[in-house]
Amino acid sequence: MERVQLxxxxxxxxAILFEHGSAMVIPLGIDARQDVWIAILCSMIFGAGLFFxxxxxxxxxxxxxxxxxxxxxxxxxxxxxxxxxxxLYFLYIAARVLRDFGELLLTFAYPxxxxxxxxxxxxxxxxxxxxxxxxxxxxxxxxFFFSLCLTGIVxxxxxxxxxxxxxxxxxxxxxxxxxxxFKVVFTQxxxxxxGEMIVFxxxxxxxxxxxxxxxxxxxxxxxxxxxxxxxxxxxxxxLGSETVSRSTFPLLNTIREIxxxxxxxxxxxxxxxxxxxxxxxxxxxxxxxxxIGTADLFRVKEHQRLVYPLGISVLLLSIAIAxxxxxxxxxxxxxxxLYMHIPLQVGIPLLLLLFAIIRHRSSFLFRKQEKK
Amino acid sequence: xxxxxxxxSGCWSKKELTELAFVIGVGVDKKGGxxxxxxxxxxxxxxxxxxxxxxxxxxxxxxxxxxxxxxxVEASRKVSEKISRLTYYAHTNLIVIxxxxxxxxxxxxxxxxxxxPQFRTTxxxxxxxxxxxxxxxxxxxxxxxxxxxxxxxxxxxxxxxxGENLNVHAGEVIxxxxxxxxxxxxxxxxxxxxxxxxxxxxxxxxxxxYTFLHAGELAVFQKGKLISWxxxxxxxxxxxxxxxxxxTAVTIDxxxxxxAISYKVVRSKTKVTAKINNGKPIIxxxxxxxxxxxxxxxxxxxxxxxxxxxxxKKLQQEIQxxxxxxxxxxxSKKSDIFGFGEVVHRLYPNxxxxxxxxxxxxxxxxxxxxxxxxxFIRRTGLRNKPYF
Numbered sequence: 230m231e232r233v234q235l236x237x238x239x240x241x242x243x244a245i246l247f248e249h250g251s252a253m254v255i256p257l258g259i260d261a262r263q264d265v266w267i268a269i270l271c272s273m274i275f276g277a278g279l280f281f282x283x284x285x286x287x288x289x290x291x292x293x294x295x296x297x298x299x300x301x302x303x304x305x306x307x308x309x310x311x312x313x314x315x316x317l318y319f320l321y322i323a324a325r326v327l328r329d330f331g332e333l334l335l336t337f338a339y340p341x342x343x344x345x346x347x348x349x350x351x352x353x354x355x356x357x358x359x360x361x362x363x364x365x366x367x368x369x370x371x372x373f374f375f376s377l378c379l380t381g382i383v384x385x386x387x388x389x390x391x392x393x394x395x396x397x398x399x400x401x402x403x404x405x406x407x408x409x410x411f412k413v414v415f416t417q418x419x420x421x422x423x424g425e426m427i428v429f430x431x432x433x434x435x436x437x438x439x440x441x442x443x444x445x446x447x448x449x450x451x452x453x454x455x456x457x458x459x460x461x462x463x464x465x466x467x468l469g470s471e472t473v474s475r476s477t478f479p480l481l482n483t484i485r486e487i488x489x490x491x492x493x494x495x496x497x498x499x500x501x502x503x504x505x506x507x508x509x510x511x512x513x514x515x516x517x518x519x520x521i522g523t524a525d526l527f528r529v530k531e532h533q534r535l536v537y538p539l540g541i542s543v544l545l546l547s548i549a550i551a552x553x554x555x556x557x558x559x560x561x562x563x564x565x566x567l568y569m570h571i572p573l574q575v576g577i578p579l580l581l582l583l584f585a586i587i588r589h590r591s592s593f594l595f596r597k598q599e600k601k
Numbered sequence: 602x603x604x605x606x607x608x609x610s611g612c613w614s615k616k617e618l619t620e621l622a623f624v625i626g627v628g629v630d631k632k633g634g635x636x637x638x639x640x641x642x643x644x645x646x647x648x649x650x651x652x653x654x655x656x657x658x659x660x661x662x663x664x665x666x667x668x669x670x671x672x673x674v675e676a677s678r679k680v681s682e683k684i685s686r687l688t689y690y691a692h693t694n695l696i697v698i699x700x701x702x703x704x705x706x707x708x709x710x711x712x713x714x715x716x717x718p719q720f721r722t723t724x725x726x727x728x729x730x731x732x733x734x735x736x737x738x739x740x741x742x743x744x745x746x747x748x749x750x751x752x753x754x755x756x757x758x759x760x761x762x763x764g765e766n767l768n769v770h771a772g773e774v775i776x777x778x779x780x781x782x783x784x785x786x787x788x789x790x791x792x793x794x795x796x797x798x799x800x801x802x803x804x805x806x807x808x809x810x811y812t813f814l815h816a817g818e819l820a821v822f823q824k825g826k827l828i829s830w831x832x833x834x835x836x837x838x839x840x841x842x843x844x845x846x847x848x849t850a851v852t853i854d855x856x857x858x859x860x861a862i863s864y865k866v867v868r869s870k871t872k873v874t875a876k877i878n879n880g881k882p883i884i885x886x887x888x889x890x891x892x893x894x895x896x897x898x899x900x901x902x903x904x905x906x907x908x909x910x911x912x913x914k915k916l917q918q919e920i921q922x923x924x925x926x927x928x929x930x931x932x933s934k935k936s937d938i939f940g941f942g943e944v945v946h947r948l949y950p951n952x953x954x955x956x957x958x959x960x961x962x963x964x965x966x967x968x969x970x971x972x973x974x975x976x977f978i979r980r981t982g983l984r985n986k987p988y989f
Contacts, residue, residue, distance in 0.1 A: 468776070
C-alpha cells in the first residue's frame, strides 16, 4: 500500500475520466438502435446499485483494498484465490482497453504503423504513471479533465451550430419495446462502463474523506451516464442509427460531419484528444489496480518493482489476445461479459457482501453476549 | 526517458507535401464490367500562380488521371502507374457518377468511400448527365479555375437562390440507401457545348467559354438505380418537400395576364406528418413561407392589403399545384424520394412493419397526400405601385 491520500474531487475526476474512457468512442450498446440513450440511462441506475455493493463492502473494511478484505471475509485460501482472480481480471481488461486504443488509432490515423509500436508507446506512459503512483495520476486527471471538458463543449457547440442535429432520427422511440433496451442493459452497457467501477474498490482506502465516497461515486456515475447517453443520442441524431451501428467509431464520424462557415471542418483532432486522454486513464487505473493488488497479495513492499514486469506482460497480452479487430470485439461482447464481467462485477461482490454482513452480525451478537 | 525521446520524435509514415497528389474530384464510370475511375488532381503551382499573374496562367490548374479495376480500391491503386505522387483523398469534395453506372446501380460505389478514413463523407455527389464522369471532369472552367470547385460552388449557390438542384453529401446518400422508406434523389451536371474543346486551354480564351458545365435535372433513383429525371418546377417541388428551399422565385397570374407577378421567397419551412386511417397511411405536408414582391408586369395597387391577401391566396394555389404535380410524378415512378415512408416509420413503428414490404409499389404509389401552403407577402420592395 502506498501512503497517499486522494481527496473527493480527485476521486470524482478520476471516476468520470474512467467511465468515459473507451465508452465514449465505441458504438456503446448500439444493439438498442435509436433507444440506446434510454439503455445507457437505465444501466446508470442499475450501475449505481452495483456501486452501492462495492461501497458497503468498503464501509466494513475502510482501510483495506478488495484483495485484502476478501481474505478477511472468506478465509485466507478462498480470499487469496478471489484476489488473484481480480488481479488477473484487472490486468486483462487493461490489456483489452490498450488493444482497443491501439486498434482505433491504427484504423483511422496511423494505418501503416505496427500495432505493437503504438501500444508500446501508450503502455510506457501508463507504466510511468503507475510508477509515480496514484496521487500523480489523480493530479494529472484534474489537469486533463478540463481539456476534455473543453473539447466536449467545443465539439457540442460546433455540432449544434453546423445544424447537424435532426431529432427525428431518434424516432420512433422504443420501436421494439422495452425488451430490446433491457437486453442491451443486462448484456452490455451495465458492465461496460458502469460495472467496471469495481476497480475503484482497490482505490477506496486512499480516500481521505471516506464518508463522501458514496456521494462522489454516484455523482461520477450520474454525470458520466448522462453525458454518455446524450453523446450517443447526438451521434444518432446526426448520423442515423443505421450508420452508427455500422461505424467502428461513431463519434469520429459525427465530428467529421462538422462544417461551419467553410473553414471549421475536419476536426478529427478533437476526437484524437478525447480518445488518447480517455484511453490513458482507463488503462492506467486498471493497470494500477492490478499492480497494487499484486503487491498486496504477495506482500511486495514497493509496488514500483512490479510495474515493469507486469507492464510488459500487459503489452504482450494486448497483442496476443486476438488476431483481428472483429475477433477482439466479439470476444469482448460475448465471452468477457459472460465469464468475467458478470461473475466478477456482480456475483463475487454480492457473495462477499453477504458473508460480510453475516460475519459482522454474528460478531456483533457475540460481543453483545460477552458484555452481558 | 531516452527511449521516449527516440520513439516520440520520429514520424512513422511521414509524407511531405511534395510527395502527395491532392485529389479534388473523383469520377466513377463502368466500362466493360469494370470500374473506371477518373481523378482530378490539383496542380498546386498553377493554381497559386494563376491568381498572382492575373489570369493568363502558363499551365492548367488540374490534371486528369484514369484507371480501371474490378473494384474502386484496385483502380485507385493502379493509378500509381501513371502518377508520380501518392494520391491523397482527404480533400476530395466531389464524387461524379456516370449516367450509365447510375442506371446499373450505385449501391456498391459508396462502400470504399465510407470505409476509407481519408475520404470525407461530406463530399458532394452528382450524376454526369448524358456523358461519362470522365468527360464531365475534363472540362476547364473560368472564374473558379478548379472545375470541381466550380461545380460544387455552382451547386450550392443554385440550391440556395433558385432551388431546382440539390446538393447531396455522400453520407446522406449512404444513409438513404440503408433506409427502407426513402429513395435517393440528387443533382446532375451536363456539358453544354463541344466536349473536345472543353478539355483545352483555349476553351477559356473566349469571353463566353465554348464549353461549360451546367447544373441539370434531378436524378430520381429507385432501390439505388437511376430511373428517371425531374426538372423545372417538378424539381423545385422535390426541394420543397424535402425542406431544402432557402430562396426561390415564383411567378403567378394576375387577373387575365399569365405569369404577371414575381414573388421572391426569403425563407420557407416544410413539415411532413403522417396519420393512419383504417390501415392506410395519409401524409399531410405543411409548407409555410415568407417573401417579398420582386417584379410586377401589370398595373396594380400594392398598397391595398386586399390585393396582397388575394395574391397570397393565388400563391398558395400555385405552389400547392406545383408540389402536388411533383408528388404525382414520383408516385407514377414508384419512388418515394420524399421520405414519406420514413415519416410513417417514425410515427407508427408497429404499422410500418406491415407497410414496408411493399411500400413503393403498393402504398406510396396510391398514397393520399394533403398539401397545405401558407405563403406570406411581407414587403413589396422599394416601390409600391409600378410606374405604368
